Amino acid sequence: MNLVSIRIITADINSLVKFYEQITGVSVAQYTPDFAELQTNTATLAIGSTKTLQFFGGESVAQASQNRSAIIEFLVEDVEKDYERLADFLQPYIVQKPTTMPWGNKSLLFRDPDGNLVNFFTPVSEQAIKKFENKK
Known part of the structure; x- marks a missing residue:
C-alpha cells in the first residue's frame, strides 16, 4: 500500500x-x-x-x-533558503520561522489561505538525513 x-x-x-x-x-x-x-x-x-x-x-x-489537526509537509532541499525566498509572501501566514525540531528536522511552519498548516522541512541530524535520503 x-x-x-x-x-x-x-x-x-x-x-x-x-x-x-x-x-x-x-x-x-x-x-x-x-x-x-x-x-x-x-x-x-x-x-x-x-x-x-x-x-x-x-x-x-x-x-x-x-482543518485543525493535519499538517501538509514538504521535504525541501534547504528550508532556510526557502524561508528567505518566501519571507515577504508568507509574512501573514507564518506560524514558526525555521526551527530545529527534537527529531532532527529544521522546519518552517505556516498556514495556507484556508488555514491549513504547511511545513517545509529539511533533515539536519544524521538520523533524519538517513531517514529521508531515498525520498528526494
Whole structure:
C-alpha cells in the first residue's frame, strides 16, 4: 500500500492553486474549475472545490477551512533558503520561522489561505538525513 495523495477541500480553489504554485515553484495542473493537483515525486496534493463534495455524499462530508489537526509537509532541499525566498509572501501566514525540531528536522511552519498548516522541512541530524535520503 502507498499513500499517493492528500486532498484539500476549499471554497476558493483559485486562491489555493496560486498559493501552492507560489510556495513550491511547481505548476498545479487544474483539470476542471473544481479540481487541481500539485504532483511531486512522492505524492500528490489534490485541491478540490466544495462543489466536488456532491460526489462523496454531500457537503457534510468535509468542510472547507476547518482543518485543525493535519499538517501538509514538504521535504525541501534547504528550508532556510526557502524561508528567505518566501519571507515577504508568507509574512501573514507564518506560524514558526525555521526551527530545529527534537527529531532532527529544521522546519518552517505556516498556514495556507484556508488555514491549513504547511511545513517545509529539511533533515539536519544524521538520523533524519538517513531517514529521508531515498525520498528526494
